[in-house]
Amino acid sequence: MTTTSMVKPKFLSQPDQLGVVAVGFSGGQCKPGVDAAPSALIASGLLTQLHTELGYNLHHDNTVHSYKELMPESDPDVRGMKNPLAVSAVTQKLSEQVYTHAKEGRCVLTLGGDHSIAIGTVSGTAKAIRERLGREMAVIWVDAHADINTPETSESGNIHGMPVSFLTGLAKEKREDIFGWLKDEHMLSVKKLVYIGLRDVDRGEKKILRDNGICAFSMHDIDKHGIGRVMEMALGYIGNDTPIHLSFDVDALDPLWAPSTGTPVRGGLTLREGDYIAECVHETGSLIAVDLVEVNPTLAPGINDIGAHETVRAGCSIVRCALGESLL
Incomplete structure (x- = not known):
């Protein structure tokens, strides 16, 4: 079987193969339910669609990983971070899982889970790309939030607001610290990072973005230029x-389109704009990995859980567009 996409991938040796990791983890923030997202996304038919409609051969162990066996008996705050040992253990294991897929030259889809899991996904693909292709990769981070707080700038202590600071080394971890397993081969350069959709950025994060010259497109930029021009620039x-x-x-989308998420922020992307971002990335032929995070189906505003259903549908649409679904 071959994929239905007409785009020729530049960096995948097995373009018709898709590694899938389902991560039922919510420890990077305090609201329960985001761990139920992978099951909801799969139950909606996402993986079946990727196989039967888009033509991918799926490499998936048919398991939603909760990583309960990795949970420590005691997990006190460190540098103000909540659940630091749990998040570190889970993301280290996830990094290994993603790396295993990526080193084989296949695209990797990770279904979260809160956004702290990106410490694992990005580090795993970064290591694999360095080893397999001898080059650095870029990350397009689509989000209402910058997630680049350090433990010292974070007001909440929730690690789902810090993954980028650890991945770029801005959190200044020592090798023996909580995330000391992150080595040079796992890291992301701030010059290879692009944000799209920002609209709720903490004061400390704004300073980090400015001081490091990080490429970021807020909703102001999208309002001013349109999503087409923003994607051209990105x-x-x-x-x-x-x-x-x-x-x-998924909170990059306006709550009108994705209400069932832990930190919704009004004034976001339309679903069509979110799909367009994914379509544009796919059309480059440069895509090597996709994360979809922060769907929380237990936060279900509306009659008959309609908010949860709409959020799951939106998430599935974005994934399909990133992996080659087109309007025509």
């Missing part, structure tokens, strides 16, 4: 010869 910044890891937080 992809132009990355260039044509760089593998891309797309990490998509």
